Amino acid sequence: MLTACKEKSEPIKKSNWDWKTIEVTASAYNSVAWQTTSTNPDIAAWGDTLRPGMNCIAVSRDLLYQGLRHNTMVMIDTFPDTFYVKDKMNRRWKNRIDIYMGKDIKKAREWGKRKLSICYAIPIDTITSSK
Numbered sequence: 001m002l003t004a005c006k007e008k009s010e011p012i013k014k015s016n017w018d019w020k021t022i023e024v025t026a027s028a029y030n031s032v033a034w035q036t037t038s039t040n041p042d043i044a045a046w047g048d049t050l051r052p053g054m055n056c057i058a059v060s061r062d063l064l065y066q067g068l069r070h071n072t073m074v075m076i077d078t079f080p081d082t083f084y085v086k087d088k089m090n091r092r093w094k095n096r097i098d099i100y101m102g103k104d105i106k107k108a109r110e111w112g113k114r115k116l117s118i119c120y121a122i123p124i125d126t127i128t129s130s131k
Helices: 002-013 105-111 124-129
Strands: 017-029 056-059 073-076 082-088 096-100 114-123
Touching (some): 073 096, 082 096, 114 124
Parallel strands (some): 017 096, 056 082
Antiparallel strands (some): 017 114, 073 082
């Protein structure tokens, strides 16, 4: 996984991105009423409208402090595409991501829960300005 992140990050790094790798527990979620506390399950925590087919994730709130904030680019080791942080999980979860799978509950259940590595992009200017 680390090799894949480094290969993909090289052209991006020249565009002021630094890639970090962490291991998380990943599960899947859907935009359906019974999986959310919101009255509109298609609206994510930052106000983004979720639509089936979007490559987005929800993150546990402890990961926000590690740089996984709204619209952060994320690469997940079992997927070829880039994902974006669009939602936050309940405060009870730690070191977790939820992969958005639209309305396909069967697909989300088949995914289950697993530990995996993710790489995420942090703008270099935020790293240098915090020093």
